[in-house]
Each structure stands twice: as C-alpha cells, then as structure tokens.
Amino acid sequence: MSRNILVGVGGGIAAYKTCEIVRGLTRSGARVRVAPTPAALRFVGAPTWEALSHAPVETDVFARVDEVLHVELGQWADLILIAPATADLLSRSAAGRADDLLTASLLASRAPVLAAPAMHTAMWENPATAANIQTLRDRGWEFLGPVSGALTGADSGMGRMFDPESIVERALATGRPQDLRGRRIVVTAGGTHEDIDPVRFIGNRSSGRQGIAVAEAARDRGAEVTLIAAHVDAPLPAGVHLVQALSAERLQRSVHEACVGADALVMVAAVCDYRPTRPGAHKLKKHDLGETTSLELTVTPDILAGLTASAERPPVVVGFAAETASGAALERLGTGKRRAKGCDLLVANDVTDGVFGTDENHALLLAADAPPLELHGHKREVADGLLDAVTALLERQSTSTQKEPLS
Numbered sequence: 062m063s064r065n066i067l068v069g070v071g072g073g074i075a076a077y078k079t080c081e082i083v084r085g086l087t088r089s090g091a092r093v094r095v096a097p098t099p100a101a102l103r104f105v106g107a108p109t110w111e112a113l114s115h116a117p118v119e120t121d122v123f124a125r126v127d128e129v130l131h132v133e134l135g136q137w138a139d140l141i142l143i144a145p146a147t148a149d150l151l152s153r154s155a156a157g158r159a160d161d162l163l164t165a166s167l168l169a170s171r172a173p174v175l176a177a178p179a180m181h182t183a184m185w186e187n188p189a190t191a192a193n194i195q196t197l198r199d200r201g202w203e204f205l206g207p208v209s210g211a212l213t214g215a216d217s218g219m220g221r222m223f224d225p226e227s228i229v230e231r232a233l234a235t236g237r238p239q240d241l242r243g244r245r246i247v248v249t250a251g252g253t254h255e256d257i258d259p260v261r262f263i264g265n266r267s268s269g270r271q272g273i274a275v276a277e278a279a280r281d282r283g284a285e286v287t288l289i290a291a292h293v294d295a296p297l298p299a300g301v302h303l304v305q306a307l308s309a310e311r312l313q314r315s316v317h318e319a320c321v322g323a324d325a326l327v328m329v330a331a332v333c334d335y336r337p338t339r340p341g342a343h344k345l346k347k348h349d350l351g352e353t354t355s356l357e358l359t360v361t362p363d364i365l366a367g368l369t370a371s372a373e374r375p376p377v378v379v380g381f382a383a384e385t386a387s388g389a390a391l392e393r394l395g396t397g398k399r400r401a402k403g404c405d406l407l408v409a410n411d412v413t414d415g416v417f418g419t420d421e422n423h424a425l426l427l428a429a430d431a432p433p434l435e436l437h438g439h440k441r442e443v444a445d446g447l448l449d450a451v452t453a454l455l456e457r458q459s460t461s462t463q464k465e466p467l468s
C-alpha cells in the first residue's frame with residue numbers, strides 16, 4: 062500500500078533537515094508532495110523540494126487556481142507531516158487560519174497530522190506556544206519532539222527538531238494497521254562476500270533494497286524486527302535491531318541465533334553458493350599466479366534448508382529465489398525450491414530485466430495452499446504484499462493452536 066504524504070515545511074532553520082525526510086519517505090515508496098510556507102522558501106528553495114519529491118511545489122493558495130490546489134492537496138493526502146512546525150505555523154493552525162497553501166490544505170483535509178516542532182527554547186516554553194500545542198493535540202494532532210540539544214546560534218536546550226530518520230519511521234507507521242504488533246520478525250538482506258584474499262572476494266549483485274523494504278514494512282506494522290545485513294548499497298533503517306553478517310558462514314550463525322523465539326524469518330539475502338576453499342592470508346600476486354589460474358571453491362551451507370530443519374525454525378519461513386525465468390517456468394522453479402527448502406512461502410523473482418539495485422520489483426509469491434500471487438511495484442509495495450501473506454499465516458496458526466483441545 063503506497064501512501065500519499067503531504068509534507069508541510071515551516072520557516073525554521075531545521076527546514077534543511079526536512080530535505081532528508083522527503084528523501085527518506087520517497088525512498089520508502091511513499092508519494093510525497095511538499096507545501097512550504099513562504100518563510101520556509103527563504104531557507105530552502107522550491108527547486109530543491111520539487112527535485113526531492115518529484116512533484117511541483119507551490120506555496121500560495123492562489124497558485125494554479127483552476128485546480129483548487131488546497132482542496133485537491135487536502136483530499137489527496139492520507140497523512141500530513143509538518144516539519145519543522147514553527148511557533149508561527151502552530152499559532153496559525155491553532156487559530157484555524159488559511160492564509161497560505163499549507164494552512165488552507167490543513168483545513169481542507171481529514172488526514173491525520175503529525176508535527177515535529179522546532180524553535181528556540183524560549184519560544185517553545187512560551188505559554189502561547191504551549192496553549193497552541195494543547196489546542197492542536199485536542200484536535201488530534203500528534204507531536205514528535207522537540208528534543209533537547211544545540212539550537213540555532215549559541216544556545217542549546219529544548220527546541221531541537223526530532224531526529225529526521227525517526228520522523229520518517231513514525232510517518233510511515235502512522236495510520237498503518239499494526240497487524241504485526243507483538244510479533245518478532247527476522248529479515249536478512251544484501252549479498253554475502255566470500256574472501257579470496259584480503260582484497261578480493263566472490264560476491265553477487267544483491268543491493269539489499271528488497272530486504273530493507275521488508276524490514277521497514279514489518280517495523281511500520283508494529284513488529285519487533287531484527288535485520289541481518291550482509292553487504293548492502295542502501296541506507297539501513299532506524300527502529301530495527303541491526304546485525305551485520307558479511308559472509309555466508311556468519312549469516313548462518315546470525316540467522317540461527319536471531320530465530321530463537323521469532324515468529325517469522327524472511328530470508329531475502331543472496332548467499333554465495335560457493336566460497337574459496339583456501340582464502341589467501343596475504344594478497345595473491347599476479348606474477349605468482351601466471352597467465353591462467355584456477356580457484357578451488359567449496360559449497361557454502363544451505364542456510365534456509367538448514368534452518369527449516371532445525372529446532373530454531375520459526376512458525377513462518379519465507380525464502381526468496383532469483384531466477385532467470387518467467388511465467389510457468391518461474392512458477393515451476395520456485396515451487397520446487399519452496400518444497401526443497403521446506404519454507405512456507407517463496408518469492409520467485411525474474412531477474413532477467415535487472416531488478417538488482419533498482420527500487421522496483423516483480424515477483425511471484427508461492428504458497429503451499431494458495432494460487433501464485435503476483436507482487437509488483439515499488440519494493441516497499443512488494444514487501445507489504447508479502448507481509449499480508451505472512452500475517453495471514455501467523456493468524457491462521459494462532460487460531461488453530463487456540464482451537465486445539467486441552468489434554
């Protein structure tokens with residue numbers, strides 16, 4: 062489920078941090094539009110917001126009048142995030158003013174509002190601001206921060222904007238069904254590297270983005286997430302327990318450790334099938350190797366099959382398979398792999414067109430007792446589609462356990 066998030070930016074110095082927030086939201090698959098106040102544009106210009114959100118940006122309620130933009134924006138948004146929420150913006154919102162595009166859109170919207178105030182300590186502690194915050198809270202606004210720290214100028218104290226990464230995390234979770242609350246989910250991501258010598262390795266093209274999207278989606282649905290990351294070329298998420306496991310051997314150990322007491326394992330990481338049998342302790346020299354050389358490889362452990370056959374097997378196990386096949390052939394290969402690995406669900410990817418390193422994916426979700434389901438779109442959407450199936454399986458298992466007669 063992709064989300065429409067309207068980011069309102071107030072005229073505070075923290076506006077530059079909101080650039081990172083917009084990037085984080087779009088990277089996670091949200092559709093973002095930005096409505097800066099006129100004062101905010103004195104800190105960060107419209108071209109920056111347009112480039113980061115991939116959407117046109119206006120600040121004036123009289124812009125593009127034929128589209129009645131404030132109503133259109135207000136109805137389009139399923140969440141309004143205000144960062145930074147300045148003292149002035151809070152005051153205008155509490156008074157119900159509508160004198161720029163952002164405040165008019167706020168009034169024209171029924172979407173939940175999440176606001177991250179940022180201002181000098183004296184402004185924050187002023188009774189006028191406190192009263193405005195209370196009024197807005199009573200109307201259902203949710204506030205993140207502020208926190209204590211260095212402020213603009215020489216002062217420090219309460220008034221610093223909440224950490225941008227955590228704002229992204231909370232915005233993505235707001236309004237989402239918390240259907241994984243109380244569940245522990247282990248996710249692996251990225252590709253392992255197997256050392257040839259201290260400078261060279263065997264690796265694969267996995268970027269880790271799909272695994273990271275699964276971890277973020279599970280976190281946003283309320284799960285306690287452990288993300289075991291091999292080599293990834295995407296930012297790691299906040300709000301999850303991170304474990305680094307760069308080789309197949311390390312990944313195997315980490316998966317077994319993390320799966321104790323877990324409800325589900327989603328094994329997205331691409332594990333090298335082979336590793337050099339005798340990795341060099343020192344850099345191998347070309348002049349010692351000659352014109353041609355060969356490398357002896359040893360098969361790495363089958364982590365998924367080993368885990369499903371072990372005592373640590375969580376109730377739901379999901380495997381991923383990258384194949385260069387499509388249609389019926391992909392389904393056949395994926396189904397064979399699902400059975401061979403002993404997992405409940407398998408996501409079969411056709412990687413022929415280059416899925417690695419992009420934000421989009423298309424895959425077949427294969428289960429034992431359901432027809433194949435096509436998952437496609439942003440990797441976050443694929444992650445949510447997969448987690449719908451994981452949630453359904455977990456619920457079914459809880460129900461059948463409850464129904465078991467007491468002996």
Ligand SMILES: Cc1cc2nc3c(=O)[nH]c(=O)nc-3n(C[C@H](O)[C@H](O)[C@H](O)COP(=O)(O)O)c2cc1C
Pocket residue numbers: 070071072073074075098099100101145146147148149150151179180181184213
């Ligand atoms: C350098 C500078 C930094 C400012 N930082 C803040 C701030 O962090 N928080 C705040 O509430 N106002 C801050 N202000 C004041 C606001 O820009 C001013 O109140 C403005 O009217 C806010 O308009 P807006 O809320 O419509 O964006 C700052 C002003 C300047 C010149």
